[in-house]
Amino acid sequence: MLFHVKMTVNLPLDMSPERAAGLKAEEKVLAQRLQQEGKWRHLWRIAGHYANYSVFDVDSVQDLHDLLMQLPLFPYMAIEVNALCRHPSSIHEDDR
Numbered sequence: 001m002l003f004h005v006k007m008t009v010n011l012p013l014d015m016s017p018e019r020a021a022g023l024k025a026e027e028k029v030l031a032q033r034l035q036q037e038g039k040w041r042h043l044w045r046i047a048g049h050y051a052n053y054s055v056f057d058v059d060s061v062q063d064l065h066d067l068l069m070q071l072p073l074f075p076y077m078a079i080e081v082n083a084l085c086r087h088p089s090s091i092h093e094d095d096r
């Protein structure tokens, strides 16, 4: 199942730079592992925002929820999810 997800990160103004850097480093390790595993199919920065558009390929809504909740930056994110399905005009065989 494919999901389009918008993540907007709002770190507290009083979070120390060291804590913020640690969380971002942990997030990067996990994000890159999930991309290598094929679960995090796209990751794009939204220009001008501390936010991203992502596409996840997971087995269920529950899997998506569990994945998002384990992200180190999850407590500081506003997340919007949209389920995707195949467009009849798509030429991409892996759109499913």
Ligand SMILES: O=C(O)C[C@H]1C=CC(=O)O1
Pocket: 007, 009, 027, 028, 031, 043, 050, 051, 052, 073
């Ligand atoms: O920077 C972000 O958009 C937040 C988050 C998503 C992946 C990652 O490494 O950090």
